[in-house]
Amino acid sequence: MFQTERQIIETKIKTFCAANGIPLAALEWKPIPFSGEWGFSTSFFGTAAAEARLGKKVVVAQRAQEIAEQVKNQVSDVPGIRRVEAVKGYLNLYFDTQEYTRRVVDTVLEKKNRFGSGPATGQRVMIEFSQPNTHKAFHVGHLRGTILGDAICRILEFAGNEVVRANYPGDMGLHVIKWLWGYLKFHDGEEPATDIAKWMGEVYAEAAHRIEENPDLEAELRALYARWDQRDPEIVALWERTREWSLEGFRQMYAALDVRFDVYYFNSQEEKPGKEVVEELVRRGIATDERAQGGAVIVKIDEVLGLTKEQFRTAVVLRSDGTALYSTEDLALALHKFRDYPDLAKSVYVVDVRQSLHFTQVFKILEIAGHAQAQKCSHVSYELVTLPGNVVVSSREGTVVLLEDLLREATTRARAEAHKKNPSLTEAQLESVAKAVGLGALKYPILARENTKMVTFDWQTALDFNGQAAPYIQYAHVRCNSILRKAGGLPDVGPDVGCSTFDYELNPAEIQLIDMISRFPGEVQRAAAEYKPLAIASIAYDIAKAFAGFYDACPVVQAEPQVRAARLRLVAATMQTLANSLALLGITAPEVM
RNA sequence: GCCCCUGUAGCUCAACGGACAGAGCACCUGCCUUCUAAGCAGUAGGUUGUGGGUUCGAAUCCCGCCAGGGGCGCCA
Numbered sequence: 001m002f003q004t005e006r007q008i009i010e011t012k013i014k015t016f017c018a019a020n021g022i023p024l025a026a027l028e029w030k031p032i033p034f035s036g037e038w039g040f041s042t043s044f045f046g047t048a049a050a051e052a053r054l055g056k057k058v059v060v061a062q063r064a065q066e067i068a069e070q071v072k073n074q075v076s077d078v079p080g081i082r083r084v085e086a087v088k089g090y091l092n093l094y095f096d097t098q099e100y101t102r103r104v105v106d107t108v109l110e111k112k113n114r115f116g117s118g119p120a121t122g123q124r125v126m127i128e129f130s131q132p133n134t135h136k137a138f139h140v141g142h143l144r145g146t147i148l149g150d151a152i153c154r155i156l157e158f159a160g161n162e163v164v165r166a167n168y169p170g171d172m173g174l175h176v177i178k179w180l181w182g183y184l185k186f187h188d189g190e191e192p193a194t195d196i197a198k199w200m201g202e203v204y205a206e207a208a209h210r211i212e213e214n215p216d217l218e219a220e221l222r223a224l225y226a227r228w229d230q231r232d233p234e235i236v237a238l239w240e241r242t243r244e245w246s247l248e249g250f251r252q253m254y255a256a257l258d259v260r261f262d263v264y265y266f267n268s269q270e271e272k273p274g275k276e277v278v279e280e281l282v283r284r285g286i287a288t289d290e291r292a293q294g295g296a297v298i299v300k301i302d303e304v305l306g307l308t309k310e311q312f313r314t315a316v317v318l319r320s321d322g323t324a325l326y327s328t329e330d331l332a333l334a335l336h337k338f339r340d341y342p343d344l345a346k347s348v349y350v351v352d353v354r355q356s357l358h359f360t361q362v363f364k365i366l367e368i369a370g371h372a373q374a375q376k377c378s379h380v381s382y383e384l385v386t387l388p389g390n391v392v393v394s395s396r397e398g399t400v401v402l403l404e405d406l407l408r409e410a411t412t413r414a415r416a417e418a419h420k421k422n423p424s425l426t427e428a429q430l431e432s433v434a435k436a437v438g439l440g441a442l443k444y445p446i447l448a449r450e451n452t453k454m455v456t457f458d459w460q461t462a463l464d465f466n467g468q469a470a471p472y473i474q475y476a477h478v479r480c481n482s483i484l485r486k487a488g489g490l491p492d493v494g495p496d497v498g499c500s501t502f503d504y505e506l507n508p509a510e511i512q513l514i515d516m517i518s519r520f521p522g523e524v525q526r527a528a529a530e531y532k533p534l535a536i537a538s539i540a541y542d543i544a545k546a547f548a549g550f551y552d553a554c555p556v557v558q559a560e561p562q563v564r565a566a567r568l569r570l571v572a573a574t575m576q577t578l579a580n581s582l583a584l585l586g587i588t589a590p591e592v593m
Numbered sequence: 594g595c596c597c598c599u600g601u602a603g604c605u606c607a608a609c610g611g612a613c614a615g616a617g618c619a620c621c622u623g624c625c626u627u628c629u630a631a632g633c634a635g636u637a638g639g640u641u642g643u644g645g646g647u648u649c650g651a652a653u654c655c656c657g658c659c660a661g662g663g664g665c666g667c668c669a
Contacts, residue, residue: 033612043611049649060649088612089649133669173669267669296667310595316666326669356597357664383598383663390662421631437631449606452598454662461605461618465631468606468617475631483628526609538607541616552633571628593631 001518009075016074023050032092036508038515039094044068064089097511098502104518108573116521116580118160124343126164127153129350133170134246135179137201138253139400140457141393144385147446149350150259151533154584159528167261171243172268177225182207197249229323256407270329277331278318296320299365315361330362338373346376353381380531382451388458410438413463436588440470447585448537468541470587476544477589480575487557491565502566509553513546517577540581547574
């Protein structure tokens, strides 16, 4: 946001160093740790160290400070920079806060819901995420991939990319066969009632249990799989009907979570193309068909690549009975995506960490087969959600917290809390607040965490509406709105409408707030580059916290007319930035709560 | 046996190789005639698992070790 000044100063520093034979290291700019003022800084340790390496006898820290002091004199009269200081080897440049505050606030109010967005990159990116299995329960374990993938899509789009949101439900596989078997055997003819997904999950869990108790039944399963593979009309019809029940359940779930998709792929559709890919791999000698010896079709990747140390290992790409595996289908799907969208710059898979080897194998095999698209494929992995005591969420073990239950509980709790805090809310307001707060409380802790870190789900944390959580940020947004409402909206500032004027000594809390708002666009870029919603979750909280400090320290509505006008614009800018950041997380910013 | 991830305050987590390692929760002390207290201010809490190395500078990069989790030819 302050590129111009930065450029001028960099040029001056470079000129000075060149003229004095100082081997300037690359300049990196960072915000100054907050001390009531606002600015940016760079250090000269690298430069001093470079001198030392060249044989000059210096104590690095001391020399860095010397250089900083010399440079300081060169840049003391840059317009817009109020003060320059050299401290501990750092050169600190403090903004003319009035000028910059005006600039930041005006930018936000001008760009509105586009504030923080990046310029169009011209790149189309596909993000595949969620991948629920039909015929199974949708539980907290699935929540993370769905929420994370959705946030990544929102962030990449905002950062300037064209995003294709892809879902890839697992609608065929051993689990589905198991379900169909259980249904035919114990629930034939039954129809799902209200909680479809829940009922589907129960049927599956029962089938899984029966088979575990009596392994002899597995023969029946294999027979059923064979009937499917030969497309026995009766089985296909049953599969189509019951699959639709699940998909309907998913649609309801996604609507409740405020998540949408542009395209659906189904692994059942990739079975045949996948087998064709495998056949070709065998023909070309990349895959080895061991079926004659009772084995499967495999790709000895390390051997094919001539590696002596095991790295990519061996991948099974087709079962010995000729039925398709996920790897079979993923080979075809990867190519399928590029046929549908030939201009994809990236094809990203948001899938949990356990599939890491699987995806490196799939992408490597495609690369070996000469498909250049493979290099555009990447796996963004995330850790699992576990239950307290490190219990893995499993529909088979019955250790599940169903998403329906979670959503219902969160909403109910949020509703009760909202009613308690603000009894004046109407029924309709309560309704929307409950949804926004309940959902936000659910999403935020998942997103405000490194993807590589495990999330332990427990009800207490999930439903804690205090502290560093979505409701805190939403509340800041509500308070902004409340101030603007009380003040009757933004004031007309005369002929210079659209220009904020901060002609008074700014309170440190105001400067802190402005500082945080100005960092938002940079965080968007970082979050997009690293597929890291955490960066947005953090800055959103930082802005909310800064606002809470401002709210406490700086009266707005009752302030002097000039101060009031300026602060109202700052409040409006804060509200906008909070809304933008929450939107990137898929969290609603309510007007009241 | 090989590979990946994690280890930071009592707990849950931040920290882009840079200044004094920061938040929340829990605990304790204050603050609602004043823009919504889902809030604010303050106290306390640390040998960043461990031993080396690189660097002017390491929680961060490299190597070893310890501990926990995950993955390794027919689950998805």
